[in-house]
Structure formats: structure tokens, C-alpha cells
Amino acid sequence: MPSQEIGLPIPNIPHAVSVTLPTWEATVGYEEGEDWVVSKMITGYPRFFIHAVIKTLSQKIESKYGREGERCMIFPSYKVAKRCREFIKSKSDLEGLFVRVLQLSTPPPADEEEKSTIIQSTIGVVFFPASQFPLAKNYWQHSGEGISSRMGEYVLKALFNNIDSTRSPSPPSNNQLGATRQEVQAQRIQQKSPSISASFRSSSMVAHEEVEKEFNTFIEQKYGRVLDLKFAKEAKIALRRRISGKVDKSHSQKEEMEKARRGKNVSETDVYLFPSGMASIFFSHHALLKISTEGPKKSVCFGFPYVDTLNILKKFGPGVHFLGLGDDNSLDELEEKLESGEFNIMALFCECPSNPLLKTPDLKRLRSLADKYRFAIVIDETVGNFLNIHVLPFADIVASSLTKVFSGDSNVMAGSIVLNPSSPLYPSLKQFFDEEYEDLFWAEDALWLERNSRDFAERAAKIDQTSLKVVKLLQDSPLISKVYHPYIGSTRPYYEAIKTPNGGYGGLMSFLFHNPDHAVHFFNAVNLHKGPSLGTNFTLACPYAILAHYQELDEVAKWEVDRNLIRISIGLEDPEELLDVLQKSLDIASSS
Template identity: 30%
Template structure:
């Protein structure tokens, strides 16, 4: 492994979104935010791209966030000045201003300017909402910076918008066809159309936007069934702290969920939405979607499912399933770790379809930058072919590690993957039938757990793969997920089966046999630490 600390996966393009943390000792400074500035590349919500920094370039003592939506800029200001977090965690209205600029007469920028000392207060909005400008948009602004002009209040200049490009259309058409490809049961009478697919700049932007729209439509607390990706939890924490988490997503918690929905009903509220991942990140459990569907119908809730890890190719969540599917296209759909994006798909067979369509007609604005869409469209052309390899490599590694978990002389404690979970029946119930062009599998993420922190560290340090917070790339990536995201909340997350002795793995497109050998060597190092010869 030649990639240096803080650098992106090769070929490490200008717009790469990964960074490498080669050793366990590398984690601590980044967890404690002491060396974030040392990253040469980074996930855009965690680290500003150099081009974004150059566009911001405010005067000393000031900094800014840049959005392409006036709504996002206003929500950022609203977040920063909200009094409910206490005076020490808010800005005064005088501290924050919004200025508007055009570049080339084609790009409208809404710039939220505030004191640099207040960045820790506002940074969560940038990180969690996912609405900030992309590196490609920033690069285009820098190339045309001489055309920058401020739009003053009362200006009659028309507002530039992101026009629907050929790339946008191709992506939406591709997703619609993938969702209708090899459905469970007979071909659906009502099929997803490209007009039912909405594109967003990132997965967090999609989740944040849907959540905000639903809060406006029906201001009641949503339920999150099963644990979810770190940013999803943050969105609910920051923007509706009254949400209810059923973090294990077990059959027993279905009873608790019904009690929660019943209590809402007694208070005169219809449930806003039941959210779930299929399968969950990072423990890969699959909920009983049919039961969630029954509860949603009984209590007037929407059922919203994030299928990012299961994927369009493997699972069909529209048949007797979700009202809405959210997918981070940044992951396996793109597959090259160099562009962000997400989709929200409305199920045309849902009895809530007209209501949801009306919400999106009123609120949705296309701000998925065209050059990002072009990159995403190109990357996703071989989605099925890549997914077949990702599925096969994941299953092969899981089989190897599962044999170690069953060996009393190994430090491998267990492997979390749909095939090793008691919830596998819930997953297989929604697997697409095999077809000539693709055989469905169990996804491209699994988690391996060790008996001790020492064994976990030895495995990580000796695992000759890339390491960092990303999944679905062309190369294998490992991350001590709990250690990285929840180092200050270990006792809390352990209630949901998550421990710092777990390492999340996202296999890439490498040769299967070579990958297994790489993992054998790392497990051997862990075993030797725990039980020296």
C-alpha cells in the first residue's frame, strides 16, 4: 500500500472524496480534530476542498458558507441564530449576513458570511445538511472569477438555475429502469418513471431535504427503525430532536414502535414517517419491511427506506414496500470515489404518491451541478458489472472470516452481513430474482468484530488495504466505524450492538483470491497478538 496518510485513493483525481488513515494511531488525531488540516483530500462534508476554500477567501476574521439555493442559505442562518441551543451556541443576527453573487451570469451563489470564531457553531449545518457547493462548481467559479458580480437587493436580474442536462436525464432514466428491472413477482402495473426520480447533491442533502419538507407538511416526530449512518442520526438530532430511535431494529422493537405510534395517535398526531435502512449501516441487519408497511398504513405514517447498501441491483423495495426510496449515489452507483450525488424515488404505486408528488412539486429545486451529474452518469454506466464483483468479493471475505469466527483459536468474534444475520430472511424476501444480466447478492459492506481492542488494532494495522470513511469504491476500504464516529459515545452505541472492536469493510474490485490472502495475513497478525506463539 503506497498511499500516504491523508491522501485519496488512487488515481486520486482533483475531485476525490476519500482520505487514507493507514494505522490505528492515525485515527486519534482526526477523531480529536487535531490534524484535520493535514488531510490532502477529504469527504466534502468533513473537509473543505481547496477550490471551495479559494472561492470563499473572505477577509481576515471572517469566513463563509456558499450555497446555490436561497432556501439553504436562509436555513443556515436560521440554524446559526436559533435560541433553543443557548446563547453560547448561537450567533446574533448581526453576526451573520447573506450576500448574493453571480458567476458568468449562469451560476447564482448565496454566501452566508459570519465571524471565523463562530465556525464551530455553524459547521454542523454544512456537515449535516450536505447543501454546500461541490468542488467542481467551485473550480468552475475560480476559472471564471473575473465575471463575479454581486446582486444587490431589488435587482431585477433573472435567477440562474441548474438546467436539466442530458446527464441528469440519463441518470434519472437509468435509475428508473434499474428499479423496474427484475421486479419481485409479476411486472408492476404502475412503473417508476424518470419524473419520479429526484437528484440531490449528496445523500445527506437528500435525507435532510426530505426531512425538512415532511416537517413542514406534518410537524410530528418521525421514527428511525434500526441504527443508521452517522449523518442520518445527526440530521434528526439537529433538526427534530424529538425523533424516536429503535436502534436494534429487532422484532421486539416492532412492538415498541407500535406503542410509540399509538401514543402519537392518542395525542391527536398522525405519525410523520418511519425511516429505515435496508440493510443497516454498519451491522447489516434487515428490518421486516412488510411489518413496517403495516404499521405505517395503520398509523398514517410514510415508510421511507434508504437502500444505499442493498442497492438497486440487489433488492426490490417497491413491491409491497416503501413509499419513498433514498439512495446515496456517491457509493456503489458511482463507484469511483470522485463525485457526490443522491436520488429520491417516489413509489408510483403508493397510496401516498399524489401527496408526495405535490410536496416535491412545491419544494424541489434542481441544484445538482451539471458537471457533477456528467461525472456521475459516466461512472454509473457499468454499475451492474461492478456490483457483481463487489457482491462476490464481499461474500468471499465474509465466508472466510465467518470460518474464523467459528474457530475457538481465532480472535475473530463475529461477522455482520446479511448472510450471517438472523434477519437474513427479511433481506432475502426482497432480493430480486436472478436474470441473464445480473445475479443479485447481499451488498458490498460487512463488519468484522474481534475479541479485544488489541486484536482489532493489530488487524487494522496489518490490513494491506485503504482505510477511511467511505464505502462502495473501486478499491477496498476499511474503517473502525465505532471508534471513528462514536469514540465519545461508546457506552451509548453498545446498547445497539456496536463496539470499538468492530471494523467495517467495503470490498472493492480487486482479485478475490488476492483479497482473501490480504485478510488472512491481517487476521493472523491479530491472532498472534492475542495468543503469541
């Protein structure tokens, strides 16, 4: 059964992406820092909650290399650490602030055999006065460029323990496995097509049996994914080909994925991998600021976006014009201000569709304005995903969070950028990426993501089909006042204009109740996983505005984001069981 225990990782493994906030009250308590919630938080979404293993690594580095009164933040390169240092110094009110950067490296493999378990890695460590930690944490959150928990775990072992401890425990022998081999196989089948009752039987099993670190590692490898670091380069090539549409059919990709090509001119060399989806947004903005021939200019954020996209545009560079409604009237306003000269912009950022209101912008009209007034368009296609929609012709840069449905397993953070070879900015962008891009995507994370994404097409199709059934259930309920989904609403024609021939409408939806109390009762009663993130193989719900915008609920209401909004990301459960769970919760809300 989905866990309803505050702070438990979702799934219950060491490198989980989501975390359980099982009630409306617990979500509010988390946002207000109440001890009854915060004290139980084992983990959290990785950009907002620094993983325990990274905290331990930070403490050890502070103890060994820090000076009195200093704290540190760890990044996967010296160059990223310098960007963090610049951010802290530019935003701090402290005069004469001294921020320093230290570079540390782990040992390389000694021979060919060790390449399977040992990889040389470099980290950049930013040291700053303890009072400046909130600013350093802001950079970590907004940029998405922090080290992953797997990288932190590896570096911790390599720098502060015997290097042999970096090797993963050997898989159990046949005698040790016994019936476990059958259980693991059954769990893998359940994970790919779980029922509500069975989808997290493995989680409770892990919680019960998670006795030692060796077993934790085995649980992550229970699907036959024994990680061999020497294959990380090949894994990244496979990922870039998968994203570009140049699919290797030997990996059992479906015909639909082959058809959903980015475009005949897109090469795998136009695809760049990042440690998180937000890092891809951040680096897109960073690149455009650097290549601007007229100097840095403001950008436009078109439509209400995920919170840190707007934070990046506000806090890095000269600022942002926010057209938060993202509708046709907003487009009219944009065109008028471009024509009058009031707006002289570097770029326009938008989501397709947007999160959480699932609006699709008029990309054709936006592209026409971009060509006329010579600004870049960056499209975040995470919610739609490139199997469902084809946005590259309208974009100079396409950014995605691969953490979501591309991975599905909620156990790895990743992002990507695709450059459009037909863009007028392509030559300058390509040159900048060739000179400045760093591959910061940790080897183990790449191996996990490559395996997770092999059945991306099949999973996405099933999620799309189930989602339409859930949308209908919500629309038919007399309790629900509004449902947000690309299949319905005024912007559906714009979605249809970019939908691929075999594409669907995605698994994300939001909805409102006529009575806000019903929203609380429904959420508390619904027997689903509840926490941050989306695109997971299991259905995941959250009170979105409370979770993402608790400190600015009145402000976001101006952009039609209601404080009582519930967001659900549909998973791979049996559709009828999922509908039954939702209906029972609606019935409970109705009788409350």
C-alpha cells in the first residue's frame, strides 16, 4: 500500500526523488517548519532538501578543510562552484565578504579491472561564512547544479574511507537468493504494471528488511541493474540518441519512439545532459546571457511556470517580464510592447504545457514574434514529453527534466537540452556549448537513467490512456469545479498543433473543488502516494499551491493558481483500480 508515513522516501530506497507528505496538514506543517513534520523528514526533493549523505560529506570537508565559522556547499565542478561564489557575493549584504573555492579529486582506477567500480571525479567546494548559507542554498535550489546523492556517496567513500569501499557489494549467490530471485522478478513486473494494492508492496518490504547498507544497495539493484561504471560513456550516448530520436532498435524501442524523431537534422551531438531538469533551464539562460551580442537583456516568462524557472530569470541577469496568464491576451500584450519598444528582450521562456495549469501557448505565433524581434525561445517540454509533442521547430533551445516520465522510477535526477540546428542562433549557441558545456551528469546516475528509460514509450502511452479516464471521472463529479488538462480547455487547439501523430496528452492534471474543505478531505483520504515530483510510474498527488507557493498564495492567485489546487500525476496502476480509489475518496469528501 502507498505509505502514509511522514518523511518516508518515495520509493523507499536511498536515492529516492520524492518524499511522503500524506495529509494537507502535514504539507502545511512542512512549509511552516513545524517540528512534528520536519523532524520526521528522512529525505526530500533533492534540490530543496540536501540528502543526508551530502550533508555528511559536507561536514567532513568542513572539518578537514574549513576555517572557523565557515560552511560549505559542494558542486560537481570547479566552474560551477565559481558560479555559486559569484552569486553569493552579488546577493549578500555583507561587506568584505570572503568566499573561497576548493577543488578536490578522487583517485583514478589503478588498472582496467578497477574501471568497473572506480572513476576519477572532481568536486568544487564553496566555503563561505555560515551566515551566508541561505544564499548558497538558493543557488543549489535554483540552478539545479548541486552534486547528486549518488555522487556524494561515491566521493564520501573515496575521500574519507578506504577506496575499496567504493565498490558495490557483490550480488548474492544463488544459495543466498533462494526465493528472493522470484520475489524480485515479481516486483519488477508489479513496478511496470502495478495495482493500487500491490504497487508498493516492495516499499513496505524494503522498510521491513532494510537492515544494513549492503542490503540497501541490493534493493536498488534488485531489478538486475548491476552498475558497471566503465559503461557510463555508452549509457550517455544511448540517452542522447534516445532523446534525439536516433534510436538504437537493439534496445527494444517501440515503433512509436522511432517515429517521434526530433527532426531529421538533429544529431545526438545536439543533445546535452545535465544533473537535473532545472540545471538545463539554468544553463540555457546562462548561455543566452553569454552569447548576447547586445549585452544582457531581460527575458519574458510566458505563462505561469514551475517556481524555479521564474526564480532563475529574476535572480540571474537583468530580470524578467512576467506574463503569467500565458493566454492570447498575454500574447497581444507581448506583441504590443515589442512593437512599441517597451520590451527589448533576449529570450522568451515557456512550458509546454505549463505546470500546474496545463496551458499550451500558441507556439506558432510566438515563433513569428521571435523571428521578427530577434529573441530566443526556450521551451520546457517536460510535462508534454517529446513522444507526445513536437516543439523543436518553434524553439531555439528545448529543455527537459528527465527526472520525470522519461525515467519514471523516481530514483534519479537528470535533465537535457536539445539545440535546434535550424535556429538562427544555432552557430553561436553551438560554439558556446562546445567551449563551455561540462558533462556534470554523474556516471552512476547515467547508468540508472539509461535502464529506466528503455521502456519510456510503452509507459508514456499507458499513462496517457489512463489519464483521459481520470479526467472524465473528475469532470463528471459534482464536487469538482474545474479540471486542468491539455485535452480540455481553451488551449487544446494549440496542443493539437504540436501533438505527434501517435502522441497523447500526458499524465499531469490539476483540479479544484467547489468547497475547499472537500479538497482537504479528498486529499487526506486518497490512498495514493503523496509528495513532490511528477511523471512517476506510480500515481502521485500533492496540494500544489501549498507545496510550491505557500509563502505567496495571494500573489499566485493573480495568475489563476488557487491555494486549494490539487495536482495528480498518473502512473501505471490498473486504470479501474485507480478510478475506484479516486471515486472512494470523492465519496468520502462528499460525506464529510
